[in-house]
Amino acid sequence: MTRVQLLAAGGGPGWIDSQIRQALLIPVHAGVYAVGHVPGHAHCRTMAAVLACGEAAAAGHWSGAALWDAADWPLIPEVLAPGSRRRPGIRTHRSRTLTQHDVRRRHGIPVTSPVRTVLDLQPQLPDTQLIRMVNDLRVAGHLRATAFAELCERSTRIARLLGDGGLTRSALEDLFRSYVARHDLPMPELNVRIRIGNRWREVDALDRGARLIIELDSWRHHADRGSFERDRAKDATALAAGYRTLRTTHRRLAEGGAQEAATIRTILGI
Numbered sequence: 062m063t064r065v066q067l068l069a070a071g072g073g074p075g076w077i078d079s080q081i082r083q084a085l086l087i088p089v090h091a092g093v094y095a096v097g098h099v100p101g102h103a104h105c106r107t108m109a110a111v112l113a114c115g116e117a118a119a120a121g122h123w124s125g126a127a128l129w130d131a132a133d134w135p136l137i138p139e140v141l142a143p144g145s146r147r148r149p150g151i152r153t154h155r156s157r158t159l160t161q162h163d164v165r166r167r168h169g170i171p172v173t174s175p176v177r178t179v180l181d182l183q184p185q186l187p188d189t190q191l192i193r194m195v196n197d198l199r200v201a202g203h204l205r206a207t208a209f210a211e212l213c214e215r216s217t218r219i220a221r222l223l224g225d226g227g228l229t230r231s232a233l234e235d236l237f238r239s240y241v242a243r244h245d246l247p248m249p250e251l252n253v254r255i256r257i258g259n260r261w262r263e264v265d266a267l268d269r270g271a272r273l274i275i276e277l278d279s280w281r282h283h284a285d286r287g288s289f290e291r292d293r294a295k296d297a298t299a300l301a302a303g304y305r306t307l308r309t310t311h312r313r314l315a316e317g318g319a320q321e322a323a324t325i326r327t328i329l330g331i
Contacts, residue, residue: 063092063093063094063112064077064092064093064094065092067086067094081094085097087099089109089113090109090110090112090113090148090149090150090151091113091148092113093109093112093113095109103127103134104128104168104169104170106138107120107124107127107128107138107170108169108170109138110124110138110139110140110148110150110151111138111140111170111171113140113148113151114140114142114146114148114151114153115142115143115144115146117142117143117159118140118141118142118143118171119140119141119142119159119163119164119171119172119173120138120139120140120141120170120171120172120173121139121140121141121154121156121172121173121177121178121181122135122139122141122152122154122178122181122182123135123139123182124138124139124140124172125139125172125173125177125178125181126178126182126194128167128168128170128172129167129172129175129178129198129201129203130197130201130203131175131178131194131197131198131201131203132194135152137150137151137152138150138151138152139151139152139153139154140152140153140154141153141154141155141156141159141173141181142154142155142156142159143155143156143157143159154181159173159177162174163176163177164177174208175198175203175204175208176204176208176211176212176215179191179194179195179198179212179216179219180212180215180216182194183216183218183219188222189232189235191218191219191222192222192223192229192235193229193232193235195209195212195219195223196223196228196229196230196235199228200228200230225248227248227251228251228252229251229252230252231277231279233277233279233311233314234251234252234265234277236311236314236315237265237266237275237277237309237314238251240314240322244319244322244325246322246325246326246329247268247329247331249266249267249268249269249273249275250266250267250269251265251266252264252265252266253266253267255267255274255304257298257299257302257304258298258301258302262295262299264276265277268329271305271328271329271330272303272304272305273304273305273306273307273328273329274299274304274305274306274307275306275307275308275309276292276306276307276308276309277309277310278292278308278309278310279310279311292308296308305328307325307328309321
């Protein structure tokens with residue numbers, strides 16, 4: 062709670078001071094108090110930091126990304142505020158452009174929108190990390206089509222990296238997309254559902270014209286006997302339905318270079 066809220070509720074300055082002496086109110090920041098105990102959860106620490114920075118403040122930058130489940134929690138809460146108010150234990154960012162359009166509530170905490178959060182963080186992010194953050198937000202449903210279009214409109218860099226709308230679900234898929242573009246290969250459809258026999262199956266990538274399934278295998282998900290056997294069964298079923306399967310890995314994409322691209326071209330017949 063804030064001192065302003067307590068005064069508005071009828072608690073006078075003397076009463077507030079007495080509650081502090083009895084440790085019923087515990088100062089967290091100037092004018093912000095925990096009731097009874099100091100909660101350790103990041104949500105509580107972030108809310109306290111926002112309250113300490115004034116009514117128009119909002120969690121942002123890495124705290125904003127964490128609230129949108131797109132990053133780990135920073136050690137120090139980060140808050141955007143229109144003024145230059147500084148508080149110990151809070152990393153404040155002054156913003157004259159922060160408007161209500163750029164603010165949402167997440168878990169009850171005022172926070173910059175996913176669009177604004179990405180825009181504020183993008184100067185700190187290399188292309189690979191930026192692509193992953195944007196697509197993680199899209200997969201989670203926090204960046205729907207309209208918001209994604211707004212993001213591309215407000216950032217020429219993001220429009221260049223993701224303006225074709227390609228949605229990926231992992232860093233391996235990001236690597237695959239960049240590999241295909243770098244070696245001037247036809248860009249397949251990603252995460253496609255196709256009918257094989259009497260069942261629908263989702264594949265990592267599909268060149269529909271060549272009837273070629275491309276599976277991106279990671280050691281983490283394919284290192285046990287069960288996964289190994291299931292993959293071979295899937296490949297056989299797909300082949301019986303007229304689909305060939307090409308399996309590639311992070312190592313082959315990262316180290317294969319032109320030789321791996323030449324192999325793919327041969328398979329595609331181009």
